[in-house]
Amino acid sequence: MNPGLYIHVPFCIRKCPYCDFYSESSLAQKKAYLDGIVREMDLVARDLSVCAAFDTVYFGGGTPSLLKPGEVAGLLEAARSRFTFAPDVEVTLEVNPGTVTPSKLAGFKQAGVNRLNIGVQSLDDGTLTFLGRLHNAREAEAVLKEARGCGFSNIGADLIYGVPGQDMASVHADVAALLAHAPEHLSCYMLTLEAGTPLYVRHGKRDFSMPGDTEQGAFFGAVSDALTEGGYLHYEVSNFARGKQYVSRHNTKYWEMATTVGLGPSAHGFYTEGEAHEHPFRWWNVAHLGNWLDCLDRGERPLGGKEALDREALMTEALYLGLRRMEGVSLAVFQDRFSLDLKAVLGSVMNGFEDEGLMVADAESIRLTRKGFAVADGIVLRLLQSL
Ligand code: SF4
Missing domain, CATH: 3.20.20.70 (Aldolase class I)
Structure with a gap:
């Protein structure tokens, strides 16, 4: 992308x-x-x-x-x-x-x-x-x-x-x-x-x-x-x-975790190209106009912080961001990226959500229903606890 x-x-x-x-x-x-x-x-x-x-x-x-x-x-x-x-x-x-x-x-x-x-x-x-x-x-x-x-x-x-x-x-x-x-x-x-x-x-x-x-x-x-x-x-x-x-x-x-470059005070960026493809990192700028300008005056990037995302962090984000979208999380893409069979690992928890009409899990993907969207954060939290 x-x-x-x-x-x-x-x-x-x-x-x-x-x-x-x-x-x-x-x-x-x-x-x-x-x-x-x-x-x-x-x-x-x-x-x-x-x-x-x-x-x-x-x-x-x-x-x-x-x-x-x-x-x-x-x-x-x-x-x-x-x-x-x-x-x-x-x-x-x-x-x-x-x-x-x-x-x-x-x-x-x-x-x-x-x-x-x-x-x-x-x-x-x-x-x-x-x-x-x-x-x-x-x-x-x-x-x-x-x-x-x-x-x-x-x-x-x-x-x-x-x-x-x-x-x-x-x-x-x-x-x-x-x-x-x-x-x-x-x-x-x-x-x-x-x-x-x-x-x-x-x-x-x-x-x-x-x-x-x-x-x-x-x-x-x-x-x-x-x-x-x-x-x-x-x-x-x-x-x-x-x-x-x-x-x-x-x-x-943002939802597909593509590279985004953020400029200006408090802006965030996410980099996932070249060597960073396996371990992408995000950064955020200082959230103060004066401090942001001071950094630039010194010829420095105005960074407030930077963090590399390991496999666990990436999985968490992929699940969180994916389930907030209509398409949900593709099982094949997830397996390919993290070598993890989501259905095998989360099957029983997902069955419970399906029974409540909150989620649909088929051969291709897991995705939330409209009813599930309303409580998306709670569902994702529960799934992450079971991973
Ligand atoms: S202060 Fe009001 S106008 Fe400014 S960013 Fe916040 S919500 Fe928007």
Whole structure:
């Protein structure tokens, strides 16, 4: 599989209270950041030989749509002059409503972006207020329409559900409102409380209560049913595509453990080429813009850490990532890679999951049912304990 390039843009106008991604709310260092990304490209090109052509570039964040189209074009040009790109490279930019105009969107398209992922999160003002988002439903709908109007034919949207105050009717209404815009891709996440975030602290003070497991499971089923009935493939626990051609090519690299190069503060990378094929390694950058720039000033890669993955770690990831996908885990590929007959080793545990309607195991693969997707993490944990 071809490698993918990820560029983390660490700026947000304001921190959302549930978010634990790294970002800065001041744009004062934007120019230094842009120069830094180009220097990091040079260091990566020096240190890692990425032989195949990149066929995805993903601008994630943070809020990449705070960059100007010319700045995105500049980064793409810098990458093209240092790495090889496939002719049909998928270039995704995350966009937050409230940070773009139609002409800016058109500028991104002109710059070479061919896929947008819009941080809609909800089309209900009450839910957006609880989430502390900067935008309202009207602004989110406007961006969805404007993106289409600018000629983007591959649009993804993010949805958060399981938000305090929501009930089944409001979750249904949110999904229906998004479906009206027919995005090609949807990432739907249950709200989770990340330790240390303001929302986590508020929850600790009993400001609000979260939906219980049963209610969350019901929401998960409702979202899956509504989107599946709407013609979407539920191809990964949290991801839906309006046909196979719209499956996220970039995210598939993470799920298939292909080489990905991450640039920018807090970005992660995974390398599995050449000698590293047997023992791939991952690395992660320091999650602080100032420290990241200091490393680059010294001519050093801004690494926060690096770890080689041994056979056991690779098996764990292959099982975890594979079972979160519609295709599941191929028994032949697993046997070939790890010399392990999964069915022979895990047969009795898997039979139990099959009896509960959570898993299907046939001659080719093991995969989770929709009911199994809802409790995927618990199933994988149980399987790993039995390996
Ligand atoms: S806009 Fe996105 S990345 Fe930025 S703080 Fe909010 S959720 Fe986090």
